Amino acid sequence: xxxxxxVTDHRRGDLRDVSYEIITAGRQLADETGGDLHLxxxxxxxxxxxxxxDRDGVDVIHTVDEGEEFNHNVYTQAVVQLYDDLAPQYxxxxxxxxxxxxxxxxxxxLGLPIVTDTVDLDTDGETLIATREMYxxxxxxTSELADNAVVTIRGAEWxxxxxxxxxxxxxxxxxxxxxxxxxxxxxxxxxxGGDVDISEADVLVSVGRGIEEEDNIPIIEDLADALDxxxxxxxxxxxxxxxxKNRQVGQSGKVVTPDVxxxxxxxGAVQHVAGMKGSDTIVAINTxxxxxxxxxxxxxxxxxxxxxxxxxxxxxxx
Amino acid sequence: xxxxxxVKEVATVEDEFEIxxxxxxxxYLGADLNEWDDYAIEEAVQLQEDGIADEVVTVTIGPEDCxxxxxxxxxxxxxxxxxxxxxxxxxxxxxxxxxxxEILQAVVEEExxxxxxxxxxxxxxxxxxxxxxxxxxxxxxxxxxxxHLEHDFDDGIASVRRELEGGVEELTEIELPAVLTIQTxxxxxxxxxxxxxxxxxxxxxxxxxxxDIGVDESAIExxxxxxxxxxxxxxxxxxxxxxxxxETASELGDLLREKGVAP
Ligand SMILES: Cc1cc2nc3c(=O)[nH]c(=O)nc-3n(C[C@H](O)[C@H](O)[C@H](O)COP(=O)(O)OP(=O)(O)OC[C@H]3O[C@@H](n4cnc5c(N)ncnc54)[C@H](O)[C@@H]3O)c2cc1C
Numbered sequence: 001x002x003x004x005x006x007v008t009d010h011r012r013g014d015l016r017d018v019s020y021e022i023i024t025a026g027r028q029l030a031d032e033t034g035g036d037l038h039l040x041x042x043x044x045x046x047x048x049x050x051x052x053x054d055r056d057g058v059d060v061i062h063t064v065d066e067g068e069e070f071n072h073n074v075y076t077q078a079v080v081q082l083y084d085d086l087a088p089q090y091x092x093x094x095x096x097x098x099x100x101x102x103x104x105x106x107x108x109x110l111g112l113p114i115v116t117d118t119v120d121l122d123t124d125g126e127t128l129i130a131t132r133e134m135y136x137x138x139x140x141x142t143s144e145l146a147d148n149a150v151v152t153i154r155g156a157e158w159x160x161x162x163x164x165x166x167x168x169x170x171x172x173x174x175x176x177x178x179x180x181x182x183x184x185x186x187x188x189x190x191x192x193g194g195d196v197d198i199s200e201a202d203v204l205v206s207v208g209r210g211i212e213e214e215d216n217i218p219i220i221e222d223l224a225d226a227l228d229x230x231x232x233x234x235x236x237x238x239x240x241x242x243x244x245k246n247r248q249v250g251q252s253g254k255v256v257t258p259d260v261x262x263x264x265x266x267x268g269a270v271q272h273v274a275g276m277k278g279s280d281t282i283v284a285i286n287t288x289x290x291x292x293x294x295x296x297x298x299x300x301x302x303x304x305x306x307x308x309x310x311x312x313x314x315x316x317x318x
Numbered sequence: 319x320x321x322x323x324x325v326k327e328v329a330t331v332e333d334e335f336e337i338x339x340x341x342x343x344x345x346y347l348g349a350d351l352n353e354w355d356d357y358a359i360e361e362a363v364q365l366q367e368d369g370i371a372d373e374v375v376t377v378t379i380g381p382e383d384c385x386x387x388x389x390x391x392x393x394x395x396x397x398x399x400x401x402x403x404x405x406x407x408x409x410x411x412x413x414x415x416x417x418x419x420e421i422l423q424a425v426v427e428e429e430x431x432x433x434x435x436x437x438x439x440x441x442x443x444x445x446x447x448x449x450x451x452x453x454x455x456x457x458x459x460x461x462x463x464x465x466h467l468e469h470d471f472d473d474g475i476a477s478v479r480r481e482l483e484g485g486v487e488e489l490t491e492i493e494l495p496a497v498l499t500i501q502t503x504x505x506x507x508x509x510x511x512x513x514x515x516x517x518x519x520x521x522x523x524x525x526x527x528x529x530d531i532g533v534d535e536s537a538i539e540x541x542x543x544x545x546x547x548x549x550x551x552x553x554x555x556x557x558x559x560x561x562x563x564x565e566t567a568s569e570l571g572d573l574l575r576e577k578g579v580a581p
Contacts, residue, residue, distance in 0.1 A: 100450065108419065130542075149541075227581070241506065245485075289334075299557045301567075303563055
């Protein structure tokens with residue numbers, strides 16, 4: 001058993017980027033184990049999706065034509081049945097919100113270990129070496145797993161597969177037990193609209209938990225005024241109700257690409273970085289020289305924001 | 319309705335730290351209630367205040383040290399707590415999802431709740447998988463990354479919003495009994511009142527060993543072995559501005575003018 005089964009992700013008619021990245025991760029593993037890469041695409045317009053997913057390195061694409069959108073019960077049943085049928089060594093899924101809604105159930109049902117949010121994978125065919133972060137990105141770890149496993153992969157860590165492949169596209173007739181479906185998805189809603197669109201801003205002054213209290217937010221607003229910039233934030237600021245939801249940068253917030261992003265008291269958790277790493281120039285103001293934000297910052301000030309921010313505001317006549 | 323909330327004491331790391339083998343040296347570690355669990359506790363307590371839950375019980379896997387953290391949950395309004403610990407867990411570097419599932423499953427089966435709330439993830443090991451794995455083991459329904467829960471449970475159904483990526487929420491109905499993994503932002507966790515803290519001292523905190531809950535030691539054997547821990551290599555060549563706040567602010571000011579983005 002040396003094959004790899006990788007499950008793709010889509011939403012509202014579009015394959016998500018990680019679906020192409022998981023091909024690269026899966027191919028890399030399959031090469032190391034000397035096996036085939038099987039892709040699964042479940043629900044939605046599976047034939048259209050399969051055509052798009054037929055990129056270099058894919059051996060077989062299994063289409064499971066059940067339902068329109070993601071339902072974790074359908075995904076769990078389909079992946080378990082594919083596993084039983086194909087007997088792969090590893091099941092890969094995206095570490096997306098949906099991936100996390102079925103991959104642990106698949107692992108449990110199959111009695112396999114699960115390792116989530118991996119950023120690198122290596123194997124000698126027997127042992128899988130999974131690299132992942134702990135403590136909010138402060139350290140990286142490797143773990144070894146013998147035998148078979150379910151592995152979720154972090155988005156944007158592997159390049160998207162390119163080229164056109166010649167995969168066999170096979171319809172998989174999953175036997176979905178409707179009685180076992182105890183959840184239903186009734187729709188979607190876009191949140192975080194409103195007056196300000198932070199994704200349009202040229203300069204973002206972005207505030208994180210380092211600001212400590214709601215009463216301190218005005219020092220960030222004063223700086224933004226002086227710079228003629230827009231205020232954005234990391235998630236805790238929005239969770240606390242200190243700024244509205246439309247200011248949140250990140251995986252579950254907005255993706256922004258300003259000319260300059262000033263991250264003030266923001267640690268740079270992966271879900272935050274997902275929303276701002278495309279900024280042209282990133283400046284971090286943080287007391288912690290080891291904060292993960294330093295890995296992607298172009299310029300950094302290792303100092304107290306309560307000293308630096310007022311000094312900068314003053315410089316611009318604020 | 320009875321609600322069980324999983325509560326974890328997570329390790330926090332100081333700004334500067336050292337690694338010893340596959341752990342961070344003790345002197346650089348602190349302990350805190352897992353951020354995501356705090357929101358789960360709050361949601362359960364609100365359900366109780368709304369007259370929907372009759373009892374809120376917390377369950378923790380952890381040594382005696384973490385009782386302070388458990389008392390925080392009790393001070394916020396949980397009725398009683400279960401803590402599972404065992405010598406066999408002492409030497410495990412990293413308790414994997416399977417092991418946590420086995421232990422929590424035994425407690426849930428004993429308590430027989432209608433709803434289990436867990437945090438989306440733990441701030442230290444960040445697996446984000448235990449809740450869904452637990453649901454599957456229990457044959458419960460589930461929902462991951464829930465950021466809104468309707469409090470009426472009409473027809474034994476939990477109406478939730480799951481927070482997807484990119485500012486999109488999924489509206490989902492989930493049959494009870496269920497496990498929901500709670501995302502931050504679902505509510506505003508309260509601070510424990512002085513009265514709550516006093517009351518928490520008198521609430522029941524039941525300590526169980528693996529044998530007590532009927533879990534065999536072999537069941538907690540991790541299938542995942544931590545083999546290395548290191549500080550991630552920085553990919554960037556960040557320019558660090560040094561000096562007083564005025565000096566560094568002025569460097570940043572120059573950059574912004576240079577880029578033509580500031581007045
Ligand atoms: C499913 C999921 C989705 C998520 N989506 C998002 C998202 O879209 N966006 C998002 O941001 N997060 C998101 N998160 C949360 C994310 O994991 C982090 O918890 C969050 O980004 C941390 O915010 P922070 O950096 O402001 O806070 P912290 O991590 O607490 O960092 C605060 C920083 O401030 C620094 N600091 C403290 N005091 C000072 C001072 N006086 N001067 C200077 N620096 C100081 C500290 O050194 C630290 O680095 C998500 C999490 C999950 C599980």
